[in-house]
Amino acid sequence: MANGGPVEHGYPHLDTVRASITALYRRLSYDTIHTFATSVAPADVAFADADDLHLGAQRVAREMVRHYRLPDARMIIGFREMTHAANVELAAGPEYFVDLNDRFRTHRRDIGAALAHEVMHVYLHRLDLSFPGTRDNEILTDTAAAYLGAGWLLLDAYREDAASSQKLGYLTPEEFGYVLAKRALLFGEDPSVWFTSPQAYTAYTKGMAQARRDEQQPPLTAAGWAGRHRYAKDRRYAQDHHSSAHRPGAPYSFTPDSRGPLRVSFPCPTCHQRIRVPVRGRVRARCTLCRTVLECDT
Numbered sequence: 001m002a003n004g005g006p007v008e009h010g011y012p013h014l015d016t017v018r019a020s021i022t023a024l025y026r027r028l029s030y031d032t033i034h035t036f037a038t039s040v041a042p043a044d045v046a047f048a049d050a051d052d053l054h055l056g057a058q059r060v061a062r063e064m065v066r067h068y069r070l071p072d073a074r075m076i077i078g079f080r081e082m083t084h085a086a087n088v089e090l091a092a093g094p095e096y097f098v099d100l101n102d103r104f105r106t107h108r109r110d111i112g113a114a115l116a117h118e119v120m121h122v123y124l125h126r127l128d129l130s131f132p133g134t135r136d137n138e139i140l141t142d143t144a145a146a147y148l149g150a151g152w153l154l155l156d157a158y159r160e161d162a163a164s165s166q167k168l169g170y171l172t173p174e175e176f177g178y179v180l181a182k183r184a185l186l187f188g189e190d191p192s193v194w195f196t197s198p199q200a201y202t203a204y205t206k207g208m209a210q211a212r213r214d215e216q217q218p219p220l221t222a223a224g225w226a227g228r229h230r231y232a233k234d235r236r237y238a239q240d241h242h243s244s245a246h247r248p249g250a251p252y253s254f255t256p257d258s259r260g261p262l263r264v265s266f267p268c269p270t271c272h273q274r275i276r277v278p279v280r281g282r283v284r285a286r287c288t289l290c291r292t293v294l295e296c297d298t
Helices: 014-028 030-036 053-067 108-127 134-147 152-156 173-187 198-214 225-241
Strands: 074-080 086-088 095-101 165-167 253-255 263-267 274-278 282-286 293-297
Touching: 014 030, 014 134, 014 173, 053 074, 053 108, 074 108, 086 108, 095 108, 108 134, 108 152, 134 152, 134 173, 152 173, 152 198, 173 198, 225 253, 274 282
Parallel strands: 074 095
Antiparallel strands: 086 095, 253 263, 263 274, 282 293
């Protein structure tokens, strides 16, 4: 929890974020992902100053359990002094003990954001889905919370001005914006209408621009002229040398195929699984993981 200190910006964890989205599709399936088409509603996690602290926190925790469809899971909420925003004990269940930072006693509107992350830890624990290492596992948790409809609260908890700052979670604001934008493009849901933080809206706008760029990379037909020109040059090199070719920084790579034409592989702009298709002009490809139909000019 950044509290008054510098907030990291940009996309330093983007590869892990994309790997997290792929892992969610592989573990949950297309059909399960689409059961999360509706996000947590602001009214369901609203927390007024007049509300009882513990009863209100339990109510918000129950809403997170309901949203993530966790059967027979009960969150026991407590408050204590700690460095991080919150912590959960990942026991066998059905009861899970969640500690929230004492700061939330007076910053109650952000309790929903903290619980979105901690209850997602329980969800992933029950799925037996994790990444090696604490850092990557926390990035997976933030990404899953945002992609499955509760993480907009984490971005909305980001506030920064000349005198102070606050950010929850391990993703940068722009990375949260990116995951929320990927979700918005999938479900047609605009989370920006719920933001109370102007900085959150700015981060979401930047994340959306990054997400749009995923859809404009060659060999997709939506790629711009410059990208198409570089792609044609790289393709010609691979064809002339009859060998594998990958230019550093390019999202695609070429591999020869003794049974047919040269093939190109590239990430699906929705789930980031690699797709491999023959190089033969206009091709329509369907991602087997997220079922996205892609128009390509190979």
